[in-house]
């Protein structure tokens with residue numbers, strides 16, 4: 001089997017393993033590893049009154065970020081949404097990885113020599129030769145860089161994908177999602193608000209989140225509204241009760257990244273936050289349940 005087949009087979013096996021565990025948003029596996037017809041609507045989820053638990057790069061405190069192992073763990077920890085980051089490869093495929101270079105989270109430098117090896121300088125086939133797990137722990141040796149499609153399908157087995165575009169065009173994002181019938185099953189977020197606006201113009205059905213940090217000013221909120229975003233994902237340090245109220249007054253939800261500290265989670269919940277993006281979705285869920293009693 002080639003790398004793509006191995007990933008799809010892994011996703012199918014994961015779907016079967018989830019069928020008995022019944023996470024809140026569990027979906028049954030569809031044919032050929034595709035998501036089943038009945039999945040949680042991202043639009044409804046984003047509009048819900050609950051404080052959403054969002055796994056950051058999966059459950060990346062415990063498993064190598066942006067790998068299937070990490071996404072599966074976040075689903076098992078009952079994250080409402082699971083984030084991945086994606087770039088475009090040299091041959092125009094979307095691949096899950098956070099950095100623009102391969103150095104930190106793969107064995108690319110050891111395997112090929114050199115430094116600062118750009119994701120976009122390699123084809124998908126080349127990238128899928130890499131070990132994306134050993135850097136975290138030898139027990140994850142052999143984890144591959146998943147395609148954005150494989151990541152999306154894995155997350156859809158029990159949660160909602162929150163796909164953060166790091167590279168690639170709006171057209172490439174749309175094509176990638178259409179190919180697996182996931183246009184209305186995901187949320188796409190980005191720091192690049194021009195990209196969001198263009199993606200919204202191409203396909204208004206995609207639910208969007210606008211990422212940022214610093215002071216949340218009214219001019220920033222006005223620009224975000226023009227992107228068609230339903231939520232902001234903001235640096236947690238810049239979120240206060242007052243700024244969250246301003247976001248809500250504009251008809252947007254407010255999610256905080258990246259929060260692993262329990263006291264900070266509690267502060268944000270008291271301030272009115274709508275979602276906590278955490279490397280430890282299990283901890284975030286415990287805190288939300290202790291405060292909100294759900």
Ligand code: G3P
Nearest residue numbers: 083085164211233257277
């Ligand atoms: O989910 C938002 C957060 O992931 C943005 O920052 O650098 O971790 O992608 P970064």
Ligand code: CA
Nearest residue numbers: 083084085164
């Ligand atoms: Ca991210």
